[in-house]
Amino acid sequence: MAFSRVLLTLPSSLLFKFPPSSDPSTLPPPPAGSSLYAPPISIPTPLFGDVLDVRVPITIACVYAVTVLSLNSYNRSTGQKPWGISKWKSFFWFVVAHNIFLAVYSAWTFVGMLSALRRTVQNPTGNMGLAGTVDSLCKMHGIGGMGNAIVYEPESSAWVSESSSVLLGSAGTPDATDLGRLWNEGLAFYGWFFYLSKFYEVLDTLIILAKGKRSSTLQTYHHAGAMMCMWAGIRFMSPPIWMFVFVNSGIHALMYTYYTLTAFSVPIPQALKRSLTTMQIIQFVVGVFYATIHSFISYTIPVQVPISSSFASAASSVSSAVVSTTSASVADALKKYLLRAAGEEGLAENIAVDPSVHASLKSTGATQQFRTEYQTVSCIDTSGQTFAIWLNVLYLAPLTVLFCRFFIRSYMRMASGNVKKHGKVEKAGKDALKGVERMNGKADGATVNGNGHVNGNANRHANGHANGHANGHANGNANGNANGHANGHANGNANGKATNGKATNGKAH
Known part of the structure; x- marks a missing residue:
């Protein structure tokens, strides 16, 4: 007895071309009220398509990158001093509102996508087995069930139904009211808004800059790259983009909740901070593998073939x-x-x-008769879907490496009591993870060994006659040695405890 199988195959070379084909056009989500699980609001079709024009994310990403470079230069020229606005009470509440909004929005997206996945992804232990699960994750359009998908054929430049019982809409495209496939069930709606949210998230960087801190190159890459990856996934309706929307929204819901709590100085266990970093790393590793495998997956589906007399x-x-x-x-x-x-x-x-x-x-x-045949189909159908997959892979690969390095340097060394000064790569990884530091008014980047505390930025000069640096080096008449003990009459207070593992309260010996 014939049955469906999942195969590993090499992708067609026709799927790899740049720029990718612009066909087919992105299909808008169903209008509100058109079905039981239709979106809560309708997105105007012209607006839906206009913001997916490639010039939109490219323009915003370029303006963002240039702005960050300019403001980084400005902050260096002012000695990394916080902007006046960052000391306003309204700025604090703006940061809190920003965090709460993104936490609630991310949770809403996560729940919406979870519901869509539960309705559309076939159980691998069901009648169609693993092939049924693969089909439900690979084919975005049509109705639920093996062999009921509607796919775009680049050779004929047309949408084609795999089943004679699943009809195209009047415009020759999949019907927006078809249920059982991920695009209509939620990905088109939640994915489109998640793409737009990547533009809003650049406020994280502006908050960092307003506090007088430097925004790393990696953070700029992180935000600009996320814009382009989400654009490609939604514009070309690429199957694996659902994971970016689903998993990333879940992690963001936790992260922005964490940032909200830290804004109110709520103590957060170190284990929770470590868990957030671990989840980010797992997200990147799984995301790279999951996206890549789509290009190499094929499977067989049952097709009804007419019998000719x-x-x-x-x-x-x-x-x-x-x-x-x-x-x-x-x-x-x-x-x-x-x-x-x-x-x-x-x-x-x-x-x-x-x-x-x-x-x-x-x-x-004579009446028309049909017989069932099993045909092999590829998971990916268009060059646009392939482009979106490999753009995400190239974007996630360096982030994965840098986050792993950050995790090892930050948490594993901290656990052993050997905390060293963070390098540029580690700081960049931390920036990319956190997006924005929520510790209002506290020092950023200060490194302390043992129980010593430093109030203020680590690179600031200590006040007092000794003009000692926060790292324990004494300048001027203090003639301090490298361990932070000043030998002389000038015993200025360094605004904190600055020793190599010991607290001296700024007193000379």
Whole structure:
């Protein structure tokens, strides 16, 4: 007995081209109220398509990058001093509102996508097995069930239904009211808003800059890259983009809740901070693998193929239908239908047949029959889907490496009591993870060994006659040695405890 199988195959070279084909156009989500699980609001079709124009994310990403570079330069010129606005009470509440909004929005998106996945993804232990699960994750359009998808064929530049029972809409595209596939069930709606949210998230960087801190190159790459990856996934309706929307929204809901709590100085266990970083790393690793595998997956589906009547069966049907007629009528009838079968309709019309033969043939006319065949189909259908997959892979790969380095340097060394000064790569990884530091008014980047505390930025000069740095080096008349003990009369207070593992309260020895 034939059954569906999942195969590992090499992708067609036709799917790898740049720039990718712009066909098909992105299909908007169903209008509100059109079905039981339709979106809560309708997105105007022109607006839906306009913001997916490639010039939108490219322009915003470029303006964002140039702005960050300029403001980083400005902050360096002012000695990394916080902007005046960052000291306003309204700025604090703006940061809190920003965090709460993104936490609630991310949770809403996560719940919406979870509901859509539960309705559409087939259970691998069901009748169709693993192939049914693969089909439900690979094919975005049509109705639920193996072999019921609607796919775009680049060769014919048209949408094609895999089943004779699943019809296209009046415009020759999948019907927006079809249910059972991920695009109509939620990905088109939640994915589009999640794409827009990547533009709003750049406020994280502006908050960092307003506090006088430096926004790392990696953070700029992180935000700009997320814009482009989400654009590609939604614009080309690429199957694995659902994971970006679903998993990333869940992690963001936790992260922005964490940032909200830290804004109010709520103590957060170190284990929770470590867990957030771990989830980010797992997200990147799984995301890279999951997106990549789509290009190498094929599977078999059942297809109903019409059975064509053969020349012999047509002749046999005619002869059996006219057994009660005279031999002349039988001969004329056979000749007429044989000519029609051969395509000679004009000659066939010149042959007269007894009306009783026509009636007999009509009553025994052949009906269309079908047989089930298993055909191999690729998970990915268009060059646009392939482009979106590999853009995400190239974006996530360096982030994965840098987050792993940050995790090792930050948490594993901290656990062993060997905290060292963070390098540029670690700081960049931390920026990309956190997006924005929520510790209002507290020092950023200060490194302390043991129980020593430093109030203020680590790179600020300590106040007092000794002009000692926060890292424990004394300048001027203090003639301090490297361990932070000042030898001399000038014993200025360094605004904090700054020793290599010991607290001296700024007193000279």
